[in-house]
Amino acid sequence: MIKWLAAVLGYMYFRFPGAILGFIVGSLLDNYIRTSGGLFKSMAGGQKQTVSPGDFELNLLSLSSIVIKADGNVSQQELDYVRAYFIQAYGKERANATFRTFNEVVKNRQVSAYNISRYLAARTKYPTRLQIIHFLFGIAQADGHVSEAEANVIREIAGHLQIGARDFESIKAMFFKSTTSAYTILEIEKSATDAEVKKAYRTMAKKYHPDKLGDMDEAYKKGAEEKFRKVQDAYEQIQKERGL
Known part of the structure; x- marks a missing residue:
C-alpha cells in the first residue's frame, strides 16, 4: 500500500522519475514493516515463523558478503567457495538466479548483520543457525586463513542469531587449531575427567548430528556431516592423548 502512495506523491512532485523513485522507496518501507511486524508477532506469540x-538464500548470501568484506580484502577463493556451495545446494540455474537478485537488489546497499540475523533467528531452528555459523567460518577459511576481523564479524552474527557462547567457541575451534581446541570443540575444560569427556562427546554428537538438519538441502547436510566429524576427531584425539 505504501509503495503506491509514495509513487503518487513522487509523481506529483517530480513526474515520472519521482513516481519510479517513490515506488522503489515505498516498496522497501512495505517490506520493512511487513518483516518487522512478522518478527514482533513471532516473538510475542511464542511461535516461530518460517522463512x-x-x-x-538471499539472507544467507548477504551474511556471506559481510564476512567476505570483513578484512577489507575480497578474496576470489572465498567468492568461489560461496558460489560452489550455492550451486551444490540449489543447482546452477537457481543459484545464478539468486546471485542476479542479490547483485540487482542488495549488493550496493548497506547490509545490516543485525537485521538479517535477527530475522533468521526468529524463523529458523537452532541447529540450522549453528550450521550457518559453520558455513561462514568455512567462507573465511577458504583463502587459507581466518583473520581476526572475520572471526569478530562471525562472532557478532552469532550473537544476533542467539547462538550460545560455548557453541560459538566450539565451532570456531574447528577452524583454529591449538593444544586445547579438541576440548573446546566438546565444550569442556582440559581438566575434565574421563567420564566428563565421554559425556561431553555424547552430548555434542547428538547436538551436531546431521539428522538435526533433515529438512535442509544436501549441501547443508554435508556441512553438518563435516561438523559431526570434527566432534568425532576431537574425541579420538583426546582418547589418544589420555590412552583411553
Whole structure:
C-alpha cells in the first residue's frame, strides 16, 4: 500500500522519475514493516515463523558478503567457495538466479548483520543457525586463513542469531587449531575427567548430528556431516592423548 502512495506523491512532485523513485522507496518501507511486524508477532506469540527458501538464500548470501568484506580484502577463493556451495545446494540455474537478485537488489546497499540475523533467528531452528555459523567460518577459511576481523564479524552474527557462547567457541575451534581446541570443540575444560569427556562427546554428537538438519538441502547436510566429524576427531584425539 505504501509503495503506491509514495509513487503518487513522487509523481506529483517530480513526474515520472519521482513516481519510479517513490515506488522503489515505498516498496522497501512495505517490506520493512511487513518483516518487522512478522518478527514482533513471532516473538510475542511464542511461535516461530518460517522463512521462504528464496528469502533464506538471499539472507544467507548477504551474511556471506559481510564476512567476505570483513578484512577489507575480497578474496576470489572465498567468492568461489560461496558460489560452489550455492550451486551444490540449489543447482546452477537457481543459484545464478539468486546471485542476479542479490547483485540487482542488495549488493550496493548497506547490509545490516543485525537485521538479517535477527530475522533468521526468529524463523529458523537452532541447529540450522549453528550450521550457518559453520558455513561462514568455512567462507573465511577458504583463502587459507581466518583473520581476526572475520572471526569478530562471525562472532557478532552469532550473537544476533542467539547462538550460545560455548557453541560459538566450539565451532570456531574447528577452524583454529591449538593444544586445547579438541576440548573446546566438546565444550569442556582440559581438566575434565574421563567420564566428563565421554559425556561431553555424547552430548555434542547428538547436538551436531546431521539428522538435526533433515529438512535442509544436501549441501547443508554435508556441512553438518563435516561438523559431526570434527566432534568425532576431537574425541579420538583426546582418547589418544589420555590412552583411553
